[in-house]
Structure formats: C-alpha cells, structure tokens
Amino acid sequence: MSGTVASLALTGLLTVPGCGAVLLALIPGYRVSAALNVALCALTLACAGLLYTHRPEPSLYLLVDDVNTVFLVVGALVGFTTSVFSAGYIAHELQARKLTRRDLRFYHAMYQLLMFAMDLALVSNNIGLMWVAIEIATLTTVVMVGIYRTSAALEAAWKYFILGSVGIALALFGTILVYLAAQEQLGQGMVAMAWDRLATSSARFDPALLNLAFIFLLLGYGTKVGLVPVHAWLPDAHAEGPTPISAVLSGLLLNVALFALLRFKLIMAGNSAVIAPGPLMVTLGLASLLFAGLMIYRRRDIKRMFAYSSIEHMGIITLAFGLGGPLANFAGLLHMTMHSLTKSGIFFGVGYVSQLEGTQRIADIRGLTRSQPLLGWLLVAGVVAIAGLPPFGVFTSEFLLVTSTFARSPALAIVLVIGLLIALSAILLRLQSLAFGETEKRHKLEAYRLAPMALHLVIVAIAGLYLPGAVIAWFRHVAALLG
Amino acid sequence: MSALDTDIAHLLAGALVLVSFLLLYQDRILALLNFFALHACVLALSVAWQAYVQHAPHLFITAAIALLFKGVIIPVALYRIVVRLGIHRTIEYAVSPGPTMLFGIALVALSIVVMMPVTAAEGAFVREDLAFALSVVLLGFLMMVTRRNAVSQVIGFMSLENGLVLAATGARGMPLVVEISVGFSVLIAFIVVGIFLFRIRERFDSVSLEALDMSRGESS
DSSP states (O other): OHHHHHHHHHHHHHHHHHHHHHHHHHOOOHHHHHHHHHHHHHHHHHHHHHHHHOOOOOOSSBOOOHHHHHHHHHHHHHHHHHHHHHHHHHHHHHHTTSSOHHHHHHHHHHHHHHHHHHHHHHHBOBHHHHHHHHHHHHHHHHHHHGGGOOHHHHHHHHHHHHHHHHHHHHHHHHHHHHHHHHHHHHOSSGGGGBHHHHHHHGGGSOHHHHHHHHHHHHHHHHHHHTOGGGOTHHHHHHHHSOHHHHHHIIIIIHHHHHHHHHHHHHHHHTOTTSOOHHHHHHHHHHHHHHHHHHHHTTOOBHHHHHHHHHHHHHHHHHHHHHHOSHHHHHHHHHHHHHHHHHHHHHHHHHHHHHHHHSOOBGGGOOOHHHHSHHHHHHHHHHHHHHTTOTTSHHHHHHHHHHHHHHHHOHHHHHHHHHHHHHHHHHHHHHHHHHHSSOOOOOOOOOGGGGHHHHHHHHHHHHHHHOOOHHHHHHHHHHHHHTO | OOHHHHHHHHHHHHHHHHHHHHHHHOOSHHHHHHHHHHHHHHHHHHHHHHHHHHTOTHHHHHHHHIIIIIIIIHHHHHHHHHHHHTOOSOOOBSSOHHHHHHHHHHHHHHHHHHHHHHTGGGOHHHHHHHHHHHHHHHHHHHHHHHBOBHHHHHHHHHHHHHHHHHHHHHSTTOTTHIIIIIIHHHHHHHHIIIIIIHHHHHHHSSOBHHHHHTOOTTOO
C-alpha cells in the first residue's frame, strides 16, 4: 500500500508541473491560468509532503532519499507561496501594461516548467539526468528574466545565459569525467551514472580523475549557486526579471545547484585518496560572504541589494557544508531552509514596494512604515531576520555555525564573524532610509496580499524561538548522512 | 582496436582543434559562419568514426544531428539573420586576434598538461580524445570572451558544445550522449537565435552587445 502511494507521489511530483506547463501554455485567460498555477503548485507541494513519509524504491533514474526530501519540501513550499504572490503581482503588471496577455501565458507555462525541472533535478538518481534538469531550469529562468524586454532586462538575460552556459558546460565536462572514472569499475552504461552506485563504490575509482572532475563540477554548479568568482549573472538576473522569479531564483534554484554539488561531494567523500572537497568549498564560501557583504554597502537598487545578500548567504551555506561534520551540516541545512523562506518573503515585499513606489532605487524609497505600515513593518522584520538577528531562525543557524567553527578552527571563525558583521551592518544601514524617515505618500494595499510574506516570516520566527523536535531529528539525521 | 583506428580518431579530433583556431582568427561574420559549419562537419566525421570503431550505432545519430543541424540548418539560419540585420561586415574584437591566438595555444597546452596524466590509465584512445575535447571547450570559451558581437558569441558557445560532444562520445559507452549534448545544443541555439537576437533587434536594430553595455543596471 505504502509503495503505491510513494510511486504515485513521485509520479505526481513530476507529471503535475510537467503537464501543467503544457496546459498553461494552451490557456489564454490570465486569471484562470494564475489560479491554475497556484493549484498545480499546491498539488506538487502535497506530493512532496507525501514523499517525506513514503519513499518509493530507487531506480537507475530516480531516487528519493532523506537528503533530497528536505530540498523537495522546502522547494515545493516556496514554489507554492510564490505562485500565490505571483498571481497578485502579475495582475498589477498587466494593468501597468508592462506585460501583455501573451507574455503571461508564456510566463505561467515557464513557471511550471521551472518547477518540473527543479523537482527532476532533485529526485534524479542519474548524474546525466540531473545535469539535463538543471540546464532546463537555467534556460527557463533565462527567458523569464528577459520577459520585460527593456534594455536592462535583455542585458541581464544575456549575461545570465552566457555565464550560465559556461557553468553548465563545465559541469557537463565534470560529469563526463565522473562517468569515465566510474565505468572502469562499474562497467559501461547507465549503471556508471547512477548516483547511489557511484557513492557506494567510489572508493575504487581513480582519484586523479575524480579530483579533476570535482574542480569542473565545483566551478560549473558553483556558477549556478552564485559563488564569488563566477557570480556576476546573479545580481542582474535578480534585479531585472519579474520579482516572483527573483524569489524563486533565490529561494529555489540556488539551492538545487548546491544540492547537485553536495551529491558530488558525497561521491568524493567515499574515496580516501582524493583531495578533500571541504576546504575548496570553504574558501569559495568565505570569499562569497566577504565580497557580497562589502558589495551590499553601495547598492542603489533594492532588488540588487538583496541579490547580493543571497550571494552572501549561499556563501555561508557552502561554507557550512564544506566544513562538514554533524553540527556544521545541521547549521547548513537549517540556514538553507531559513534563507529560502526569508529571502523569498523579502522579495514578495520588495515586489510590492517597487510596484507601489514605481521604482527600485533605494534613494527614492523612504518611510515605508508610514506610507504602508503593514508592508513596511513586515519588510523590517524580514530584513532583521536576514541580517541574522534574533529572534529569527537565521540567527539560530548562524549561531550554530559560528560556534561549531570556533570549536574546529578559531581563525576561520573570526573571519566568518567579520563577514557576518559586515553584511549585517550594511543591510541594516540601508533599512534605515527605506523603512523610516518622513514621507507624505500613502499607499493602499490589501492586507491579504501580504499573506505569503507573513507566512514565511512567521515560520522563520517560530523556528528561531522553538524548533520542533521532529524537525531537529530529521535535520540531524540528514546532517549525519552528509558526512 | 588497431593503431590505425586510433590514429584516424586522433587526426579527426586534432582537426577539430585546428578549426577552432580558424574560428578564433576570423574577422568577418560570414566567414565565421562558414568555418563554424566546417567545425560541425569535422565533429560529425569524428563522431561517426567513434561510432564505427566502438560499434555503437546510436552515435551515428549524434553524428547525423551534428551534420544536419549544426553543419547546415543553424549556419543557414544565422546567415539569413546576419544578412537581414545588415551586420555582415566586420566583427568587433574585445582582444585583437594575435594575442588571442597565443592565448589559445597556451590553453591547448594547458589542457594537454592537465588531461594526459589524469587519464593515463585509459589507453591512448580516450586519453588524447579528452585532451583534444578540453582544448575545443577552452577555445570556445576564449572565443566567447574575446568577441563583443552576440552572433559570434553564440558561435563560440556552439563550438564549445561541439567539444563537449566530442568528450562525451570519447567516453566509452556513455549513456544519454545523443540526448544530452545534441538535443540541448540545438535547443540552446534555437533559444538564442529565436528569442534573443529578435528581441535585441526589436529594441536596438543591432545585435552589438555594446549597445547593451550602455545600460548597466545601476548607471542611473
């Protein structure tokens, strides 16, 4: 019985968004398709939730294990709330004549295709299939970033496309090298691409080939994560695309790429003769944290500022997983979840701010707590949360990470704390002028539209005050699996 | 596998690297398109030879797709776009061809130095093939960074994809080769040609990225 439920849930997870994309491409009315988009995302979320309790048998192509269910549930939740936010946001864009009805049809179809690609990347057991899925996810976001067709949006989409393809090409080369290392031991064909087989038998692989492969994979998928030397696409793509896409990029796509990296890290961990992948990830993570923290200071565009904050947080998460060990991995998982929820929540708020104010320039936005108190205060709460201040969950995970780093390597912990403080003060400094100060403007916004944002922040606040025992046990178990 | 089989495979893979250099050197966009078609044809030959030597008939599909799509359809489509847009005269370089060629030679040396020791256990067939493939990939990157024109960047990207196809066919018995490499390069080519060039044209009546560079998101 539980086997059929599990396979149904897995089929649903992939076919709901897959067929939904085709369906939404055929439906002309935007109201219907926006509602349908929400319904499809809710169904996907239900399937992801079922997979948490019911696990199907792994095949050569698909695998549901404890690690990817965390990513699946977080991803499906953010995907669902973003679709709710998107329905209201998109209606406004249509009224403002920034988008046409045809654009919206395209947008909704692409949204479901993106969900499909991300779910496929997460549940794929085949490193080739995972690559294909991440490639599809990249292409769909490229065309969505360019959907406004302004010169800035086109430039952002082009930059994203070029850097994204370079990253994806490097990742494919790395994937080919992993296959080469595996086929000597496991034999030719699909077996040598199945991740579970690779992870269990990597001890016998040629270490030199694995080393080279990991470098390619780290740079390739690292581009998608937005790690520092290869991050340049990220701020532009976040700033110029529609805000729901910024939310999905930060809350989902970056995590999926990081997940791919973790899969390969586990393959590396099985072989004692290879270079340790941890220090490489720690270095890139730390570089991202410090660089992005400094870059937040001088941003003039509100979405761009939060995009740099995403680079900063992805750096922290990469650093945590690079450090490894049960505590740091736990902190990394918690931070990933908290960042996804907080950052997408902030982008929901920022989307309304830019629509109400008609600008994304920080200098032109003042006194939000006066002009639209509910939105303003929610944004304040979101920024306080993302800055890593108590009582929110981001504080908990950062605190855990700092303490576990101090225990292992104090010098690294000092740099980490400096990076966190730089980013914290930068983002609070910007909040000052955004949220407070005098303004004559008064904006109208229906309170129910802010429900997705409020929901995210409430979850993050609850997680900061009291993390349920079940979640702790779940994350602790996954952290142990991540080595 | 006889020594002659290996030699022919190396000859074809080496020819692909050579055509990559020719691509780097072209200063006219139409000549660049012709050489890209040649690049795709050499790739098709190389893949077909691998299919024959490895007794892997599905690789013939890869070869046929490389020949038809990348060798004929995409160059013809790009040719039409270029002529219609009236940009068939010159290419603006970001870096002039001399230093680019020297840098390209360094990249080939780098890929040989990196790949040879790592794949030493694989036998001559896979070993040189991967080194050549990495060279083609790196030369594709080099082309993408040294050109400022959108069409030539796309061609750089497709030559890079050709290198990946070469690597994937060289890895014995790799599954999904047909699906992964060719399907996606075609998809990418269509997306680029279809959406970007036309959208850029809508806005600027030009496909030069310099026009795009005017609008950095934060200049205001």
